[in-house]
Each structure stands twice: as structure tokens, then as C-alpha cells.
Amino acid sequence: MIVTLKLFATLAAHLPPEARKDHQVQVEAAEGCTVLDLIDRYRVPPELCTLVLVNGHFIPRQDLAGKVLVAGDVLAIWPPVGGG
Numbered sequence: 001m002i003v004t005l006k007l008f009a010t011l012a013a014h015l016p017p018e019a020r021k022d023h024q025v026q027v028e029a030a031e032g033c034t035v036l037d038l039i040d041r042y043r044v045p046p047e048l049c050t051l052v053l054v055n056g057h058f059i060p061r062q063d064l065a066g067k068v069l070v071a072g073d074v075l076a077i078w079p080p081v082g083g084g
Helices: 009-014 035-041
Strands: 002-007 024-028 051-054 074-078
């Protein structure tokens, strides 16, 4: 199945070089793949996944391993953001 992975800000460095401009990549994922499976696959440190959305819906950190993705899902992840 195909899902879209979007990584923003400093997390975009974990995407393939050709995908960094658009901050997203189409991913072939096995049935039953979870959010945490993709985070691990792209070597994104889970502690840096502050805001995680699947199709625009917030996924709490404790649910990352249990949230199964389906074909067509869009997984978007942002790191912690600081500023003033």
C-alpha cells in the first residue's frame, strides 16, 4: 500500500534527498504498518516527534505503536518548536 510521509523542519533531513524540497515522500508500506514502524524505518528519533498527524488528526505519543496506517493515509510529523 502507498502512504505519504511528511517530515517538517529539522526532521526533513531524514527524508531521501530528492524528497526534502517538498518535505514528503510516497512510501510503500506493508499491510499492518504502524506510525511507529515508519518513524523507525526513516530513523526519526521518536522523542523528536512532537506533533504527529494522520490525515489531519492528532496521534498522541502513546498511540504511535498502535495506530495502523491504511492505503492513502498522510502521516505528517513536526519536531519541537521553540521561539519567542
